[in-house]
Amino acid sequence: MINDRLRMWTVIWMAAVSSAFGLVYSQLLVKVLASITSQFMLSQTVTLACYIASMGLGSYLGDRVREAKVARRLPQIQLYSSAVGLTMVLFAYVLYMFLKFYFVEISDPREREWLRSLAWMMVTLAQPAALITGFLSGLELNLLLRIGKRLAPETGYSKVLAGSYAGTVAATLIFIWVMPQFTPMATGLGLAAANLLFSLYLAWTFLDGERELTVHCAWAAGVSVLIALLCGYLPFLSQMHYKSRELQGVQLQALKDFVPFVTEVLPQRPEMFRHSTPYQNADIMFGADGGFRFLLDYHPQIEYVWNAEYHEAFVHAPIQYSREIPREVLVLGGGDGGTAAELLKYKEAVDHIDLVELDPWMIHFAKTAPLFLDFNHGAFNDSKVRIFNQDAITYLRTTDKKYDAVYVDFPFPFETELVKLFSVEFYKMTAKALKPGGQLVVDAPAGCAKTDPLEGNSGTWRTSVMLSLRVAGFKTVFPFCSVNGFVMARLDERPPAEGYHDYGIPLQLMNAAFLENIITWKRGPEKRWRGKINSMFKPLSPLRPRHF
Amino acid sequence: MRALYAFVIVLVSFSCMVYELTLAQTSSLLLGNALVNYSVTICIYLAGLGVGSLLFMRYNSESAGPLLLNTEIVLSYLGPLAPILALLVEFSLRQVVMPGSLAYFFVLQSTMYVLVALVGILSGLELPIMISLGETRFRMQSGAVLGLDYLGTLVAIAAFPTVGLGMLGLFGTAALAGVGSWGGAVMTWLALPPAQRHRWQLVLLAPSLALVMAMLAFGPELREFMSQSIYLAGDK
Numbered sequence: 001m002i003n004d005r006l007r008m009w010t011v012i013w014m015a016a017v018s019s020a021f022g023l024v025y026s027q028l029l030v031k032v033l034a035s036i037t038s039q040f041m042l043s044q045t046v047t048l049a050c051y052i053a054s055m056g057l058g059s060y061l062g063d064r065v066r067e068a069k070v071a072r073r074l075p076q077i078q079l080y081s082s083a084v085g086l087t088m089v090l091f092a093y094v095l096y097m098f099l100k101f102y103f104v105e106i107s108d109p110r111e112r113e114w115l116r117s118l119a120w121m122m123v124t125l126a127q128p129a130a131l132i133t134g135f136l137s138g139l140e141l142n143l144l145l146r147i148g149k150r151l152a153p154e155t156g157y158s159k160v161l162a163g164s165y166a167g168t169v170a171a172t173l174i175f176i177w178v179m180p181q182f183t184p185m186a187t188g189l190g191l192a193a194a195n196l197l198f199s200l201y202l203a204w205t206f207l208d209g210e211r212e213l214t215v216h217c218a219w220a221a222g223v224s225v226l227i228a229l230l231c232g233y234l235p236f237l238s239q240m241h242y243k244s245r246e247l248q249g250v251q252l253q254a255l256k257d258f259v260p261f262v263t264e265v266l267p268q269r270p271e272m273f274r275h276s277t278p279y280q281n282a283d284i285m286f287g288a289d290g291g292f293r294f295l296l297d298y299h300p301q302i303e304y305v306w307n308a309e310y311h312e313a314f315v316h317a318p319i320q321y322s323r324e325i326p327r328e329v330l331v332l333g334g335g336d337g338g339t340a341a342e343l344l345k346y347k348e349a350v351d352h353i354d355l356v357e358l359d360p361w362m363i364h365f366a367k368t369a370p371l372f373l374d375f376n377h378g379a380f381n382d383s384k385v386r387i388f389n390q391d392a393i394t395y396l397r398t399t400d401k402k403y404d405a406v407y408v409d410f411p412f413p414f415e416t417e418l419v420k421l422f423s424v425e426f427y428k429m430t431a432k433a434l435k436p437g438g439q440l441v442v443d444a445p446a447g448c449a450k451t452d453p454l455e456g457n458s459g460t461w462r463t464s465v466m467l468s469l470r471v472a473g474f475k476t477v478f479p480f481c482s483v484n485g486f487v488m489a490r491l492d493e494r495p496p497a498e499g500y501h502d503y504g505i506p507l508q509l510m511n512a513a514f515l516e517n518i519i520t521w522k523r524g525p526e527k528r529w530r531g532k533i534n535s536m537f538k539p540l541s542p543l544r545p546r547h548f
Numbered sequence: 549m550r551a552l553y554a555f556v557i558v559l560v561s562f563s564c565m566v567y568e569l570t571l572a573q574t575s576s577l578l579l580g581n582a583l584v585n586y587s588v589t590i591c592i593y594l595a596g597l598g599v600g601s602l603l604f605m606r607y608n609s610e611s612a613g614p615l616l617l618n619t620e621i622v623l624s625y626l627g628p629l630a631p632i633l634a635l636l637v638e639f640s641l642r643q644v645v646m647p648g649s650l651a652y653f654f655v656l657q658s659t660m661y662v663l664v665a666l667v668g669i670l671s672g673l674e675l676p677i678m679i680s681l682g683e684t685r686f687r688m689q690s691g692a693v694l695g696l697d698y699l700g701t702l703v704a705i706a707a708f709p710t711v712g713l714g715m716l717g718l719f720g721t722a723a724l725a726g727v728g729s730w731g732g733a734v735m736t737w738l739a740l741p742p743a744q745r746h747r748w749q750l751v752l753l754a755p756s757l758a759l760v761m762a763m764l765a766f767g768p769e770l771r772e773f774m775s776q777s778i779y780l781a782g783d784k
Binding site: 041045048049052053055056057059060061062063138141142145146149154155157158159161162163164165166168169172173175176278390391392393394397398399416417420424425428429535536537538539540541 | 576577579580584587588590591594595597598599601602603604605608647648672675676679680689690691692694695696697698699701702705706709710713714716717718719771774775779780
């Protein structure tokens with residue numbers, strides 16, 4: 001017979017574990033939905049809203065559980081929770097495949113509202129998992145509070161709540177350090193298995209009758225068989241999901257085609273490579289023609305068909321406009337090595353390049369993967385390139401170096417975290433890192449006024465970067481456009497040079513005609529720049545993605 | 549009175565969640581590496597909630613009402629001012645220590661974490677107080693109090709990125725939450741029996757109202773000043 005003190009500790013421990021499971025499940029769902037829709041804010045807000053609202057409902061309805069049944073409900077709740085964890089990711093993947101296949105893939109950017117609706121549909125339809133886990137967590141916390149109150153009338157609530165908060169701390173740590181090491185599918189299965197073991201422990205502790213215990217064990221055996229089965233198909237299921245992302249323009253004739261498509265057509269497609277780091281998901285997808293696409297968090301970064309067009313416009317056009325080859329260069333982002341490789345083509349003229357990249361894996365990959373070495377020519381192994389694995393803001397705030405040119409090569413601000421890297425404050429920091437007469441070049445959602453791939457973002461982001469650069473003190477600001485938009489900015493007033501100058505370096509596309517073609521500032525006069533300025537202290541909403 | 553108390557619970561939990569989110573945002577602005585700093589801030593806040601819950605064990609249900617009132621008074625100052633304090637500390641630190649040095653990050657991180665922990669502990673104290681008050685004075689069961697608490701959190705999470713940061717900015721959002729704490733404090737004062745409330749508590753609440761109103765009224769000016777003269781000033 002255990003005493004009340006020991007029982008109290010057991011209840012506190014249970015509160016911690018059950019809160020941890022609930023929070024990790026909800027965050028896992030956020031991670032999966034954010035990776036599918038590329039809309040973290042939407043996924044986080046809707047999922048947490050559903051999770052917390054249903055927690056409230058669970059807590060509220062928990063008062064209706066009769067006192068005699070309070071302890072007996074606990075193992076059942078954990079068993080249900082395990083079943084939800086088991087199916088959560090799989091359900092989201094199948095739902096995505098279904099939406100992707102059943103609705104026509106939208107390739108026309110003018111149909112952005114429709115894309116947005118699909119993202120909303122995806123996030124909303126996946127919420128039963130958050131609703132059930134939230135409800136179960138709230139219900140369980142209520143029951144544990146009641147047991148705690150019974151065991152220690154004065155201090156029970158405080159202790160159980162403290163245990164619950166300790167569990168959420170543990171969940172946050174798991175979320176930061178453990179979850180990025182595994183695929184969402186593997187995480188879901190691992191959590192479901194742990195949850196199942198916990199439910200068995202609770203059954204052993206709280207269920208008195210032999211029949212009740214047997215029934216619980218039978219259900220647990222069923223769930224564990226499902227876990228084992230899904231574990232066997234883990235790599236296959238993950239690959240199926242990655243492959244389904246790359247399908248474009250698929251339209252099914254009837255619902256019955258869905259199953260053959262998933263079981264027969266999809267497995268025929270080439271394998272895909274994924275690496276998850278604490279900062280991002282990196283995907284390499286191979287096409288049937290042997291080409292590849294490199295994506296970070298599902299946003300295309302490099303595509304073999306436009307790689308040269310992108311990097312040559314980004315690096316060489318500003319040099320053409322200023323007629324100055326920068327000696328000392330700072331590259332912020334650009335972990336693929338393409339920007340550094342283009343700069344190194346100027347050989348002796350470039351003295352050194354400092355490259356600041358947050359994700360060490362990205363540098364390692366660019367240094368060693370043959371796919372990347374093909375286009376970056378081992379730029380990161382060049383003695384002129386110095387690499388800083390650091391946050392760009394921290395680097396800018398702490399460096400006292402001045403550069404002839406700063407190239408800002410970040411992914412577009414599709415995530416809240418990236419929005420601050422396109423703000424007035426950030427541009428002011430870069431301005432301080434420039435020598436007099438130096439220039440800033442930004443890869444930004446701006447500049448492509450006529451064939452704007454970002455049409456539908458209400459014009460806010462199209463002009464925000466230019467306006468923010470102006471406010472940051474750049475007197476010369478002009479956009480240009482090739483694969484996507486770029487903006488060049490200088491602190492002094494100096495109009496861009498006309499015509500093309502041949503520096504005698506090997507270039508694939510850059511010539512007079514190409515340069516003339518990417519000039520857009522003449523087409524979009526500055527007086528038409530209207531919109532909001534992006535500030536770290538009052539950020540704009542993230543850019544809406546173009547794909548689903 | 550019961551409805552008023554239910555509203556206080558929602559208001560109080562809304563404010564606490566917004567304080568936590570504004571501090572996480574400030575932390576990622578000052579310390580960079582948003583992923584880690586955002587998560588560490590949340591961790592410390594949650595741990596603070598746990599410590600706050602445990603602290604309530606030192607009090608009995610009789611003292612729950614005045615304790616909630618005093619906690620709200622402290623939060624109505626600390627919450628809105630916390631992001632400003634953090635920026636000011638960072639600015640002062642840059643005058644004496646080399647930015648980017650170990651000492652710089654140690655002091656700055658410690659300051660951030662102390663602020664987050666303080667807000668967390670005070671917020672953590674609130675929930676057991678509210679459950680206790682609900683049961684003893686307002687005939688409200690623990691489940692109902694928890695449900696209302698989650699409702700406030702839900703509103704905060706939904707409103708922070710859109711109405712908060714997007715429309716009011718960082719300091720305006722912190723001020724809005726300050727209005728919530730202030731409102732919670734005033735309503736608690738009104739709900740308490742005369743023997744448990746004092747005039748000096750109302751006197752203390754007057755400057756906090758002036759503070760948050762000023763922060764809301766002069767939002768753009770404050771943002772400009774904090775951005776130019778504090779956050780960016782003196783960068784190399």
